[in-house]
């Protein structure tokens with residue numbers, strides 16, 4: 084039996100400690116290396132049964148590394164955490180499936196506070212992953228402003244793009260995100276098992292490599308890249324009062340709100356890069372303050388809201404309900420859809436909303452009330468009639484919406500009473 088920073092391995096089994104922190108990324112990588120490569124085990128048990136907390140910043144590189152060995156024929160068996168919540172997290176976050184695809188199905192989690200780990204290997208799957216994170220943010224956070232959303236989307240694009248551009252990772256990249264609604268905070272983690280930032284920048288001093296990487300204009304190739312991605316993301320995260328961490332090679336860069344920047348070295352090695360970005364979306368004027376290149380402000384054009392919703396008539400946005408959700412049965416889903424509509428209306432600042440019901444043949448009365456009854460109550464009859472247009476509404480659906488609105492009109496103080 085060998086131990087390494089609390090991670091224990093031997094006889095084709097790797098056992099994880101109670102609370103593995105990101106500092107355990109390197110011992111974890113070493114354990115996989117020894118068991119799967121040096122000792123050549125083709126069946127490996129990963130024992131999480133003693134774990135009590137697991138962070139995305141630890142699990143996503145673990146997912147990336149296991150995918151690397153799966154390609155080489157290794158079959159991982161999981162001993163899941165004993166606690167019910169952490170066990171569910173393994174399924175919901177898609178970790179179980181990505182680490183052990185032969186034994187676990189892909190996640191069916193449909194909530195919006197977490198976006199499960201997504202594996203991407205090309206521009207198309209990368210953009211789909213970024214879109215699903217922005218979509219989750221629109222559904223779960225409130226009072227968003229367009230600038231913060233743009234800053235978040237820009238950073239997500241840059242960090243995920245770096246994997247495809249620079250890492251030479253044979254398994255591509257992995258991204259996962261969570262939203263924290265009380266504080267309007269979004270955290271995302273991107274991991275790969277490629278060559279790592281120091282090697283890409285051809286710097287043997289790994290601490291210096293990370294220090295340089297977050298500076299404006301630092302890139303491996305000035306002919307093809309501007310060197311803005313990590314710099315801009317670092318600015319957005321730290322100026323918002325969030326967090327920005329990189330773990331790559333022998334070094335980690337740790338920027339936390341209210342603390343001075345720390346860059347630390349580790350004897351152990353992690354081949355690849357993990358970037359953790361936490362952005363407080365409620366920060367005022369975040370885009371204008373944080374995204375400046377060559378002293379000039381940068382306003383990313385053609386963002387998610389524009390692409391998805393603003394394509395039609397000027398001053399009007401269209402929401403195709405069928406594309407927003409698969410189920411129209413519950414108050415909870417209604418709440419998410421309503422929250423998203425509110426965010427789109429405020430961030431877009433348009434005056435008219437078209438709700439397209441194409442392909443929607445049945446909705447529950449609680450969904451109708453949560454979305455349209457509530458909208459009617461908040462806007463009042465005149466605004467509701469002039470600003471909202473319904474398109475392609477089936478007659479059954481129309482009568483359910485009518486009823487929800489009548490009930491709201493009869494009981495203006497009602498607050499989701501018909502549960």
Ligand SMILES: Nc1ncnc2c1ncn2[C@@H]1O[C@H](COP(=O)(O)OP(=O)(O)OP(=O)(O)O)[C@@H](O)[C@H]1O
Pocket residue numbers: 241245246248249250251275277278279280281283284296301302303304307308309310311312313314355356
């Ligand atoms: N995942 C990664 N793997 C390996 N190297 C990376 C990774 N991410 C960043 N790098 C290295 O860090 C450098 C700086 O990255 P950054 O995103 O700031 O700029 P860039 O990608 O070169 O240019 P831009 O983002 O403006 O197109 C990259 O040129 C590359 O050398």
Ligand SMILES: [Mg+2]
Pocket residue numbers: 241244245311312313
């Ligand atoms: Mg980049």
